[in-house]
Structure formats: structure tokens, C-alpha cells
Amino acid sequence: MATPFSPAATLKPKQNPLQLLLSFRDSSGGGLVCAKCSPRPRPSRVNVCSWGSAASYVSLQDGTANFSGKPILTKGLSQRRGGIVRAATIEEIEAEKSLIEKDVKERMEKTIETVRTNFNSIRTGRANPAMLDKIEVEYYGTPVSLKSIAQISTPDASSLLVQPYDKSSLKAIEKAIVSSDLGMTPNNDGEVIRLTLPQLTSERRKELSKVVAKQAEEGKVALRNIRRDALKAYEKLEKEKKLSEDNVKDLSSDLQKLTDEYMKKIDTVFKQKEKELLKV
Incomplete structure (x- = not known):
């Protein structure tokens, strides 16, 4: 049954x-x-x-x-x-991770731009307005960039023309150029300032090449510091139990790849600048 x-x-x-x-x-x-x-x-x-x-x-x-x-x-x-x-929530963790990644990329991009700006300020034998980008002028008691108070042009391959918006600033501009490390003597005619680039000697080219190499290395140090800050941020998320140890390892690996990518960008602009400097 x-x-x-x-x-x-x-x-x-x-x-x-x-x-x-x-x-x-x-x-x-x-x-x-x-x-x-x-x-x-x-x-x-x-x-x-x-x-x-x-x-x-x-x-x-x-x-x-x-x-x-x-x-x-x-x-x-x-x-x-x-x-x-x-x-x-997963969304909150994703948001924190995205903020870290965004900050890393923005700071690394700014580092590359800074390296390029520094390279442009070093003359290679050919006139370039960017050579005066780092010149600061005492204007009415306040230090300002030269390009903000004057128009800079290149009449030919070996000279620069500085035309101030306010003629009363001519002497201050002349003084700033003389005290810089450009190695150029300004010619002030009361209206504009003319700069003639002296021919670079072989020895001077090698000296400038070392300066560029130093600036490139400083850029790489900045990239490593950005990477270090991001790693600390990831480790903080791990301590807060928002990421596992394996997650941090994977993210660290991705971060290293990104850092290597920007390191190569610095190497590229450095080689280009070095080639310009050593070319006679």
C-alpha cells in the first residue's frame, strides 16, 4: 500500500x-x-x-x-x-575606481605637455616663439609671462621680434631676456625688441642635449609618482574591503601598462628634440 x-x-x-x-x-x-x-x-x-x-x-x-x-x-x-x-554597491566601487583612472590619465597628460613645453623653450638653432614661453617680466610690480604682454613673431629662421602691447614695458622685457639663460642679446629700438639667434657650437649643442635629457628624466619621475599615488588609492580601497587582493593586482598591472605607454611618449619627444639639437 x-x-x-x-x-x-x-x-x-x-x-x-x-x-x-x-x-x-x-x-x-x-x-x-x-x-x-x-x-x-x-x-x-x-x-x-x-x-x-x-x-x-x-x-x-x-x-x-x-x-x-x-x-x-x-x-x-x-x-x-x-x-x-x-x-x-558595485556602482559606488566602479565610480571610485573610475575617478582614480581619470585622475591618473589627466595628470599624465599634463606631464607630457609640461615636458613638451620645456623642450620648446630650448633653442635648436631655428627661431621659434615658444623659446620665450618661460620668460617672465616684472610688469607694474607683478611677474607675468612675456607672451601675455607682447606679440612674438619670427621674421626669419634666425630671429625673433617682440612687439609689446604697452611700449612702457620695453625696458622690463629687455631686462627679463638678458637675465634669462637664452644666451641672446636683445636689440631695443624703442618700438620693438629684436633677437638674433647666435649659431650653436658643437659644444653648446651637447650641453643642451644634456639639459633635455634631464628634463625627460624629470618627466618620467613625475609619471612614477602619479603611478605611486594611484597604487595607494587602490590599496586604500582594498583595506576598506571594496576590492580584493587579486583585483588590486590586476588594476596595478593595468596601471603599469599605462605608465609604460606614457614613458614611451616621453622617450619619443626626447629623441625628436635631441635630433634637432645635434643636427648642424
Whole structure:
């Protein structure tokens, strides 16, 4: 005789992940809470208190998720806000990571631009208005850049013409040029200042080449410092349990590749400048 099914043996319908996620309630029946905040935590579920986008977490299983194409540990991710411990969402972690990456790229781009500007200020035997970019003039008691108070042009390949907007600044401009390391003697005719570039000697070219090499190395040091700051930021996220150790290793590897890319850019502009300097 077949044994009848008892009520206790009744099979319950299997819930899908989203239904199961939404079934977690607090002890007072007041709504959804995270497993970490609940008096009876569920060890295999994601600790999330903000359920506004619960569907986003259906794919999270066993405390891990995909973050920018890489698996990220999500167990124990928490922030304290208003005395309530709340888990950091994937979106928040992604936002913090994106800010770090954006800052790194912006600072590295500025470093490359600074290197280029410094290179342009070193003459190579051919006149270039950028050679005067670093000249500062005492104008009415305030140091200002020469290019902000005068128009600079190149009448020919070996001379520069400086035409101030205010003729009363001619003497101050002349003084600034003489005290610079350009090695040029200004010719002030009361209207404009003319600069003639002396021919570079072989010895002078080699000296300038060393200056350029030093500036290139300073640029690389700046890139390494930017990389160091980003690594510290990633390590901070790891300490806050927002990133796992493996995540930090992967991000550090990506950061090194980006740093190497910008290092090559410095090498490229350095070689171009060195070639210009040594070309007779």
C-alpha cells in the first residue's frame, strides 16, 4: 500500500534568484535588510542594504561579482552611514575606481605637455616663439609671462621680434631676456625688441642635449609618482574591503601598462628634440 504524502513533505516551488533575494526580511517584518544587518545573517548571500536596484544583484553568487571584466569579492563590503552599516554597491566601487583612472590619465597628460613645453623653450638653432614661453617680466610690480604682454613673431629662421602691447614695458622685457639663460642679446629700438639667434657650437649643442635629457628624466619621475599615488588609492580601497587582493593586482598591472605607454611618449619627444639639437 502506497504511503500517502504528509503535509510536512509538501514540495515548495523553487524561487528564482530575484525572488529569493527579495524574500529576505528583517525580524520585525519592516522590509528588506542586508544579511550583515540582520540578526540571523545568511552566509552565502550578498551583504547589501540598499535594495532599490535589487535586480542588479541577481548575478551575484557566493559573495563575488564581475567588476570591469574582473571578479570582485563583495562579501563584507560595508560603509557606515548615519550609524548604520551598509554595503558599498558595485556602482559606488566602479565610480571610485573610475575617478582614480581619470585622475591618473589627466595628470599624465599634463606631464607630457609640461615636458613638451620645456623642450620648446630650448633653442635648436631655428627661431621659434615658444623659446620665450618661460620668460617672465616684472610688469607694474607683478611677474607675468612675456607672451601675455607682447606679440612674438619670427621674421626669419634666425630671429625673433617682440612687439609689446604697452611700449612702457620695453625696458622690463629687455631686462627679463638678458637675465634669462637664452644666451641672446636683445636689440631695443624703442618700438620693438629684436633677437638674433647666435649659431650653436658643437659644444653648446651637447650641453643642451644634456639639459633635455634631464628634463625627460624629470618627466618620467613625475609619471612614477602619479603611478605611486594611484597604487595607494587602490590599496586604500582594498583595506576598506571594496576590492580584493587579486583585483588590486590586476588594476596595478593595468596601471603599469599605462605608465609604460606614457614613458614611451616621453622617450619619443626626447629623441625628436635631441635630433634637432645635434643636427648642424
